[in-house]
Amino acid sequence: MSAAKGDLWLETGSSGVVNALTGYLSSIGFVKRKSDASLLIRYGVGDTLFVLVYVDDIIITGSNTLSVNQVVTSLASKFSIKDLGNLHYFLGVEVIHNSNGLILTQANYVNEILNDELMTDCKSVNTPMSASELLTLSDGTHLTDATRYRRVLGRLQYLSFTRPDIAYAVNKLSQFMKAPSDLHWKAVKRVLRYLRGTIQLGLRVTPIDEFNLHVYSDADWVGTLLTDWSSKKQNIVSRSSTESEYRAVANALSETLWVTNLLNELHFPVHKLPTIYCDNLGATFLSKNPVLHSRVKHAAVDFHFVRHYVDIKRVRVIHVHGADQIADTLTKALPKSSFESNLFKLGLVTHRLT
Template sequence: MHSYTEIFTKPFTCFPPGYLRKGDNMVCKLNRSLYGLKQASRNWFSKLSTALQSFGFSQSQADHSFFVLRQGSASIFILIYVNDIIITGSDMALLQDIKTRICTTFHTKDIGPLKYFLGIELARSQQGLYLCQRKYTLNILSDSGLTGTRPVDFPMEQNLKLSDSTGSILSDPSPYRRLVGRLIYLTVTRPDIVHTVNILSQFMHQPRQPHLDAAHRLLRHLKGTASQGIFLYAKSTLKLTAYCDSDWASCPMTRRSTTGYCILLGSSPVSWKTKKQSTVSRSSAEAEYRAMVVATCEVTWLSYLLQHLGVPLRAPVALYCDNLAALYIAANPVFHERTKHIEIDCHVVREKLHQGLIRPTKIASTDQIADIFTKSLGRTQFQHLQSKLGIRNLHAPP
């Protein structure tokens, strides 16, 4: 969908060289917000969202690019990414009417049922929806010259610790930076490689040979799993389940811990993340408690989004953690030597616990799905957690 907005923009003083004469004091006023200008995308979204709201859509406060229209028992959902739109709903007549109104207001093109969107391939069946980035993965392998490499079963050597002072500095860091940037986008449908990509992205400023070797090993893993993606089950229960974990003082340079979480809707993964913590934790319990905070905030946001979708949230949401001390800190409001130095915002876990949104629950470390987001695991444990995460390969033989 492409359209110039009809919004007047603020004046600016960029003229072509030689247009002005010495002493002139003039400005331009654009009647149209042209592509390439800073305010163009903002003006376009403002015009599009205003038009949708005039059709009766309500804008989600959890995600401003998401719009919902309800008429009786029928619902229409619209998701926007710049000038690409996904539209779906429960009533085909109402859906077609909305599409006609959009096409009348803007110069658009209906390309039919959703099969490929922003590099993500979609396949439907009666069992559910399958999302993968097979073509995107093969392009990465082709550009890296590793299409003929031997595959490996897991993305990173177990217990590998990369640092910024070991190995020779790459003479040209551009290929490494380009590769890692493309791998970051691949994590949209590949949660199993999030931890490895997170580690590799920490050395973009000055990559060294060990970092490139680790990136090539990840590519070897992708060679054998190019068709893997996430499967969203059609008949899955609409119940949120959260897993959080932390690897205490895992960064050899800063001694900061790594946080990882994964949230499932029924048995389908809908949100996951790996991130280095912003401060150094004094104990593993503190590191795990901080991981619970991040997961709790994500659960809170997802509850708002589900509410706008009209999906009733079955609270409390089970928040699985494998650290008993962190669970005790969340349940016990008494300050003591272990918790008095923790920032106040971390105690959002207690607040949501008392509100009934979450229910912190103990889980065995061997069944902690979030382990795959915080540690480089061996083959057996990696494949075990990968299967629990809902990752599938529809192109693999049965």
């Protein structure tokens, strides 16, 4: 959500006061939302206020600066808080304000990782993972101590919050956490080399007049699955590419419903039917034609789930050409040209380092 003028970043004195804090906010009219327990909203006459609480950090924003300041003053009278001014840094994410909205970046975090791994002067590469190299559990020689591998992967997982371009590589390499090899570690270092050359990338957040949801769903058969802004493995092995893609659509639908509910609670309704884009014709047809159910009878639960929401016109599933499938970036290693063409579509833009 774009930041309003009255945004404030606060710190409470101790994480032990969180329950008391949310209780007090409830007493002055804030209501905890079902879609996100960390979010509280107060709707008033002529203004709306939002409070996001994470342990001992708080973000307050709203449509009226005076009302925001009144809430801050009220909180200060009950709790030991530190007013850090306009939102610029939250949970390791830097917030850059510009004329078009916000840019969320973890550039400082990238620099910390590179510095800790002695790779601040390494040679950069154009993609986080080679499109021609297929990594397996049996590759290379197992590392005698996997601590470093796991630590770096853990940090990269957090970094992917604002860097969806590394999501697939991080997901793939995390599959070798139990017994990583020297080749797996080499692949991790490639991700770091990629980050060295793209420190300036950040996630663009811009205001729009209408909230319309467009979700790209993709699956690499017996590989990885995209759900909205994440990349993960499917829980079971699909029997065909169509079944795998259809399960991806079902997961994308689940995430779409959650986002829709959250936007409704924020009083920012989706004006048009949410659209899920899938590059598999079979999966697209299945969402509309019950006659084809036998083709995925092993995915009956997913079939009925998707079909139900298509029937009641809560979502539509349409085919998108593979060349326009943005989700490919999160489900497979792409060659340089395809990878770079998708960066802007993912919302990644260049910003100046601060």
